[in-house]
Amino acid sequence: MANGSVAELEQLGSNVCASYLDALPVTGAALSALGGSLQETTLCATDTLSGELDELQFDLGEGPRWAAIRSRTPILIPQVRRASHENWPVFGKALLATDAQALFVFPLVVGAMNIGVVELYSFDPGPLSNSDLTVASSLSDRAAWSLLRSILTLESADDSVQSGSLLSRREIHQATGMVLAQTGGSAADALMMLRAHAFASGSTLRATCDSVLSRQLDFSLQIG
Known part of the structure; x- marks a missing residue:
């Protein structure tokens, strides 16, 4: 895999996360790619908590990110402290120990393909407005296509993934x-x-x- 391609993919992840932060009332964002040679890979986490929430769900195998991927629909938790978290009890307990007050997860899909997932959190509780959800849907569509194009580019490269890089998953x-x-x-x-x-x-x-x-x-x- 060419180093230039890896750098471009990492930059794409940063740009995607930044677009959500710029357009929506959220505090942090994380982006993971699914499938292809990347398998399940975190491409961007805008802050420490974003990375922790993403990694914790991957480690436990439960949480809203997995529900979003399975259902291919957004999972919205506007009130972290009031939600039951019955579908992900272990992650829910860990989530309550953080400063996150709201969590919004958007799957990135193209046709029948699951391309990735974006996880957003906020220090402020409360739902996203209808206009925010429309913007998030548009951003997710664009991110899915951009990510797919980048993954297909990586598939054509033959350099091995370096241990310790963002692709080390x-x-x-x-x-x-x-x-x-x-x-x-x-x-x-x-x-x-x-x-x-x-x-x-x-x-x-x-x-x-x-x-x-x-x-x-x-x-x-x-x-x-």
């Missing part, structure tokens, strides 16, 4: 493949085992995957 998928080989289950089961181990050990999914890739952690020894 590929290592999570490599670790999932190793666990799959160790356990003989499905890819979904393997990723669930990684998430469960990370949660139980108080670690992150990324650190758990690093242990698998370095062969310090072997799930074949934990079954049977």
Whole structure:
């Protein structure tokens, strides 16, 4: 993968996040790409909390980002403190420990393809107006097409992804493949085992995957 292409993709992520911040009454934004050689990759987080909310949902495998991806519709939580969070109880508890007062998640879709997801949070509680939602929908449509074009460009490149870059989430998928080989289950089961181990050990999914890739952690020894 050419370094120029990676830089362009990262710049696209920053531009997309900035467009939401400029147009909507929100505090922070995060953008993740789905599919292609990128698999599931965070391209932009405008601040620390945006990155934490995105990473936490990925680690736990639950949260509004996943609901938005599955339903292909926005998930709007205008009152974080009043919402039940019954569909994502573990993430909900963690969310309540942050300063986020509202959370808005928009899936990026093109036709039948899930391209990515944008997560927005605000320090101020309250819903987005109808005009805000119209703007968000337009921004999401444009972001989806831009991201798709960039992903297709990356697909044509052959340089490997450098470890430690914004695209290092590929290592999570490599670790999932190793666990799959160790356990003989499905890819979904393997990723669930990684998430469960990370949660139980108080670690992150990324650190758990690093242990698998370095062969310090072997799930074949934990079954049977």
